[in-house]
Amino acid sequence: MPNLSLSIARIHSLAKLKQKKFRNLEQKVVVEGRRTLQQLADWGIVPEELYLAQGEPALPAKAIYDVTPEIMNRICDSESPPAIAGLYPLPEERSVSFRSAFYLDGISDPGNMGTIFRIAAAFGVDSVLLSTGCCELGSPKVIRASLGAVYKVPFRVCTPSELKALGATVITLDMAGSFALQDYKVPPSAYIMALGGEAHGLSSAIKTMADVSLRIDMPGEMESLNAAVCAGICAFQLCRK
Incomplete structure (x- = not known):
């Protein structure tokens, strides 16, 4: 099955998540970088959407999108975004007993x-x-x-x-x-x-x-x-x- 494409409206919506107020409103964040996404995958934490540029190999995700480096630059927070990013829910508080x-x-x-x-x-x-x-x-x-x-x-x-x-x-x-x-x-x-x-x-x-x-x-x-x-x-x- 071929990967999906992002609409202009969707790109604009994802770009807003670089701001705290929109992250809190949507309860979502774009996480970037293969090492981080691979570590999350190893823990069984899968992104709702995965964004790939320049033929980057995929990781497990609910939906996979091909994007250009320009789009990756718009939706990612870092100055030099990598070729892979994912959409995740915000980290949530939870209480546990501890040593x-x-x-x-x-x-x-x-x-x-x-x-x-x-x-x-x-x-x-x-x-x-x-x-x-x-x-x-x-x-x-x-x-x-x-x-x-x-x-x-x-x-x-x-x-x-x-x-x-x-x-x-x-x-x-x-x-x-x-x-x-x-x-x-x-x-x-x-x-x-x-x-x-x-x-x-x-x-x-x-x-x-x-x-x-x-x-x-x-x-x-x-x-x-x-x-x-x-x-x-x-x-x-x-x-x-």
Whole structure:
């Protein structure tokens, strides 16, 4: 069966999804790049529509469309779009019981946010909890940086009071933390690794409820690390114990 073609009206509609307000209105997002789409397919997540340019090989999809590079440029978010993209529903919040979780407090950078989700998927972190000040998870930049992990790792927005009510051990990452990360032994019960945003760090509400504050000892001459790097070091150190 030959692939389908997009109408001018449909192209215009898809191009609007580059804007947050239209993504929220339609509850859809265009996800681009073979590696991300292949990872989603490996998890059994299939696009509603698949768009192919320049004879790009197909992946499983409910409908497949041939498009020109010019059309791909119109409907994709990146400056140099690849030859494959797909239409997906926005990632949805869901609650799960967890042994380990990240709490992201004001993470506003899409690259850091997506990378932290990718780290969570790689190291088996069960859930990601988000403050209300975090960036949009349906952003194409977040989805690309996560390699699709925002669809795999359960997440939900969580206020400080809701976080406290979970009853898990709250571990904060702070350059002035009381204990070295490499010396800390995770508790036998559920624990939450709290990371602050790039500009302001952890809020006072989260610092106050911390059960333990850990630091990453650095022998070199660098004041701090960004949130995603801290998340990777923390997950590697704690989640394998």
